[in-house]
Each structure stands twice: as C-alpha cells, then as structure tokens.
C-alpha cells in the first residue's frame with residue numbers, strides 16, 4: 074500500500090483537522106438555527122481521527138461509532154454528501170436513510186457508523202475475517218470506539234476473538250473521558266482502557282490523542298505491524314470531548330476546570346502553534362487553509378440544501394437485497 | 395427416493411453449498427468439533443470453533459457478510475439468540491436499509507428449539523415470531539428432511555440474513571429427500587394434504603400433529619387441508635388465502651406461545667383479506683404463555699396435540715351461526 078506522501082505531512086493533517094472542525098461547527102450552527110438536526114460532534118478529537126486515518130492505505134477498511142464525522146472526512150468523504158445525509162437528503166451517502174448517526178461509504182471502505190454503542194466492535198471481526206480470507210492485498214481493519222463502548226461486553230468478545238483468530242484489526246479506543254453524561258472515572262477502575270485490552274494478550278498502547286503527530290506515528294507503526302503479523306493491535310488515544318454529548322448540550326454537568334484544561338490543549342491550536350514555531354507554517358498559509366476550508370463547507374452546505382428529499386417510495390426500498 | 399434423517403439433510407445441505415461456493419463458511423461453539431466431515435473436507439479456515447460468545451459470533455457473521463463472505467453460524471439453542479439480538483436485529487436486519495442499499499448481508503443463523511428433549515425453558519423457547527417482527531430478516535422453520543435440506547440450501551444462497559429454526563424433536567426423524575439437487579424457495583408454503591372443509595395451518599413439528607388430526611377428521615367425514623408454512627417471513631399469504639377461500643374455516647397450530655405469535659399474524663391476515671369467506675372464527679391452538687417445563691408430561695402438555703386439534707375443528711362445525719361462543723384454544727387466557 075503506497076501512502077500519498079503528502080497525506081502524512083503535518084500540513085495535510087492540519088488541513089483535514091480544520092475541515093473536520095469547520096464541518097462540525099456547520100452542523101452545530103444548523104442545529105442552533107433549527108435548519109438541521111442535533112448531532113454528536115467530534116470537536117476536540119480531530120487529532121485522533123486524522124492521525125489514524127491518514128496512516129491508512131486505500132484497501133484498509135474502517136468501522137466507527139456515532140462520533141464518526143472526523144473519520145469519514147479524514148478518509149476523503151465529501152462534506153457535501155455527508156451534510157446531505159445529515160439533512161436526510163437524496164444525495165447523502167446513504168440516500169438520507171442513515172442521518173448523521175449511521176453513515177457508511179462503501180466506496181471509501183467505511184463499512185459502518187454504529188450508533189449501537191459497541192456495534193462497530195461486533196462487526197469488525199467479520200470484516201477482518203473477510204480481509205484475511207478473501208483479500209489479495211494486505212488491507213487491515215480499523216475499528217474506532219469510545220471508552221464507553223469498552224464497558225460493553227462485546228468489547229471483550231471482539232478482542233478475544235480477534236486474538237485467537239489472528240485477525241488484522243487496529244482497535245482505536247478514543248478515550249474522550251465521557252460516556253454520554255457519565256464521566257469515565259465513575260464507570261472504570263482504571264484511567265486507561267489499554268489495561269483491559271492487554272488482558273486479551275493484544276499489544277496495547279496509549280498515546281496523547283490531542284497530538285496528531287504522535288497519533289500518526291503510533292498508528293503508522295501499528296498498521297505496519299498488523300500488516301506484517303496479521304495480528305490485532307490496540308491503540309488508545311487519550312483525548313477529550315470538548316462539546317456536549319449530543320447537540321444542543323449546555324455541558325452544565327462538566328467540571329469547568331477539567332474542560333478548561335483540555336481546551337488549552339485543543340488539538341488544532343496545538344498543531345498550529347507547533348508548526349508556526351517550527352517555521353513549517355506561516356500566518357498567510359494558515360489564512361489560506363482557513364479560506365479553503367470555509368469555501369469547501371460553503372459549497373457543501375449549498376449542495377446539501379439543494380439536494381432533494383428522498384421520494385416517499387424510498388420508505389420501503391433497500392430492506393432486502 | 396432415498397430416506398435420510400433431518401440431521402443428515404442439514405449436513406448434506408451444508409456440504410453441498412460449501413462445495414459449490416468457496417465464500418460459504420460455518421462457525422460456532424463446537425462446530426468444528428461436531429462437524430468433522432466438514433472440517434476434513436473444507437479445512438479449518440472455513441469450519442471454525444468459536445469462543446462461547448454469541449454476540450461476537452453473530453456480529454462476526456454480519457461483518458463478514460457485508461464484505462464478501464457467506465457465513466452460516468450455529469448458535470445452538472434458540473434462547474441463546476438473546477445474547478446475539480443486537481447483532482441480528484440492529485445490524486443484520488437494519489444495516490442494508492441504513493446504508494441506502496450499499497451492503498447486503500448473506501448469512502444464515504441456525505438455532506434449535508422446541509419440546510422433545512426435556513431440556514427446559516433456557517434451551518427450549520420458540521422465539522421465531524420475534525424475528526418475524528424485525529425488518530430485514532427472513533425466518534424459516536421446516537418440518538421434514540426434504541425441506542430442511544432444500545430450505546437450508548436456499549437460505550445459504552439468499553443475499554439476506556435468514557434465521558433457520560430447527561425443531562429439535564425432528565433431528566432424527568427420517569424423510570424422503572431427493573438424491574439430486576434439491577432447493578426449496580423461501581417464502582413458499584406447502585399444501586401437505588388437500589381438503590375442502592377446514593384448513594389446518596402450522597409449521598415445524600406440529601405439522602405432523604395436524605396431519606394426524608386431519609387423518610382422524612377424515613375418518614369422521616371432515617376433509618381437512620393441511621398447510622405447512624415452512625417460511626414464517628416472508629409468509630406465503632397467497633397459499634393461506636387460497637385455502638381459506640376454499641374451506642372457510644381455519645385452525646392455526648404452533649408450539650410457540652400465542653400472544654403476538656405467527657398464529658396472530660395468520661388470523662389477522664385472514665380477517666383482513668378473507669373475511670367474507672370465513673364460516674367460523676379463526677382458532678389458534680398454541681403453547682401456553684409459560685416457560686417450557688422440563689418434566690416430560692408437562693412438556694408434552696405444552697405442545698398442541700392431535701386431540702385438541704380434532705376437538706377444536708369439530709367445534710367449528712358445531713358453532714356455525716353462533717361464532718362468538720367459540721373458545722380460542724386449549725389454554726384459555728386466564729389472568730393469574
């Protein structure tokens with residue numbers, strides 16, 4: 074699998090992260106204006122999505138959870154078709170039947186966005202089994218899920234089966250400290266899920282999930298190892314859900330000090346500061362990226378809003394093959 | 395025609411389909427241990443034992459089906475399906491629709507159920523109606539060796555998730571099965587006995603009970619038609635309505651409990667589309683709304699028997715003109 078060299082560059086990753094942020098902000102604005110539905114945003118978790126997905130090859134496959142916009146956009150999904158899906162329009166990736174909570178994009182290798190917490194974990198093993206038994210390439214499967222999903226029984230079932238069947242899966246636990254309206258520390262005796270993963274004899278690591286370069290390096294290494302060995306690996310990205318669980322959410326239940334500490338480590342601002350300091354980014358370049366991203370989102374919004382709703386006859390299509 | 399058991403028919407169907415299509419594989423708890431013929435012929439990659447974890451067994455099948463394999467999973471006994479409900483109902487049944495038709499889920503789930511072995515309610519629970527209620531799934535429950543073989547082969551070739559329920563009392567029952575390629579289309583009922591006065595509708599082991607009842611009714615001059623539904627979803631509505639149009643009297647018989655069961659669906663179908671043909675109210679004879687007991691006489695009492703079918707049928711003739719007095723079943727709905 075040859076990786077586009079520029080996809081791995083910090084600038085390319087910055088641009089994708091900024092695209093994701095702008096996309097999520099567009100959805101929040103729509104929901105606040107009453108022109109779009111509520112949603113689970115990935116604001117604050119862009120480094121985790123981009124660091125991992127930019128480390129993948131074209132034949133790798135992705136399963137993810139309800140906070141999937143970052144994974145999809147990093148994979149190259151068209152924000153216009155994604156927004157159309159969110160708005161329930163015909164040109165959405167799933168003809169408007171999925172809404173924002175279940176977007177899949179077969180052509181991009183995104184098999185599933187599961188809104189059953191843990192659903193992605195239960196299907197990932199089968200997708201990896203297909204890769205192992207049918208694929209002529211060395212494609213792997215990446216499964217994104219949260220620390221909340223790790224509390225589901227199927228998390229353990231999935232990791233155990235992947236280990237005993239030697240399935241090529243990179244499990245990426247995005248530990249954003251929240252499980253809807255419950256803090257992770259209320260539900261787990263350890264701070265990091267990797268301890269649970271390690272019990273399944275899976276090579277398990279954690280990484281600063283707000284540092285995209287660190288995530289990318291860890292993911293690249295893990296992906297390479299999985300291609301080599303065919304065995305699963307576990308990578309935990311330690312990050313934070315900067316917005317609420319589901320828009321609108323006033324986050325009144327969030328400890329302000331904790332939120333402020335993580336806001337100060339906003340993954341996008343962090344990368345921008347670092348690249349400016351390293352002279353790998355100029356203020357002018359940054360403005361150009363901002364303008365590009367804004368323009369893409371404006372186009373995407375126009376596209377989505379112009380897309381017609383599905384015909385009512387679609388209510389009963391696509392049920393059976 | 396040769397005679398083989400239901401279990402052998404299942405084994406033949408699996409082997410033939412695995413031979414025919416290299417994408418077909420089978421896994422489950424003990425599958426590779428018990429089906430050593432398949433293991434020997436097709437190898438460990440396609441015949442697999444799994445950990446004791448029904449959720450991930452079903453989920454793995456769903457993920458594999460979405461991406462090019464055609465898995466058959468053996469979940470052993472129907473109550474164990476409870477651990478796999480999310481994967482079967484939320485994933486296998488819904489994800490084609492939610493993806494706007496991008497993915498298909500060609501997979502088969504095998505599950506045993508029914509009275510006969512005294513295994514009690516945590517192994518014996520006829521759950522087929524649950525799955526008939528869920529969108530995107532197909533449900534079959536055959537009654538004889540030929541249909542077991544033909545329907546299983548059709549299920550494996552189907553591009554949709556199929557729940558294949560196996561009445562465990564039938565496993566060793568012999569039946570005639572064609573030597574040559576034998577497929578039974580999903581969604582088609584079989585009229586296993588022709589008749590003109592009354593229609594007995596059933597599936598799985600109670601089809602045989604209905605046949606016995608029909609035989610006895612014939613001796614007293616009542617001509618009963620017997621329909622074996624075979625497929626519970628899709629239901630062969632045409633076959634049911636045609637028969638009712640002819641006979642005007644219906645008794646639906648199944649071992650699963652009555653409330654919201656397949657019999658309710660059949661009764662509603664008949665009421666909606668064949669009301670004018672009815673000469674008596676539709677009667678359901680079902681298992682009680684109780685967990686299945688282990689004790690032999692209790693377990694037998696759970697299952698509708700031929701005597702009950704005969705007497706329910708006779709009532710339909712006695713009650714012409716005073717339909718409201720017909721009792722619905724041998725287990726009246728009595729509040730506790």
Ligand SMILES: Cc1ncc(C[n+]2csc(CCOP(=O)(O)OP(=O)(O)O)c2C)c(N)n1
Nearest residue numbers: 140188189190219220221222249251252253
């Ligand atoms: C099976 C199931 N249980 C509960 C929910 C409700 N729910 C949706 S998201 C969520 C929190 C999941 O937490 P986590 O896996 O950490 O992901 P995060 O939302 O933090 O990204 C909950 C409880 C659900 N969708 N599915």
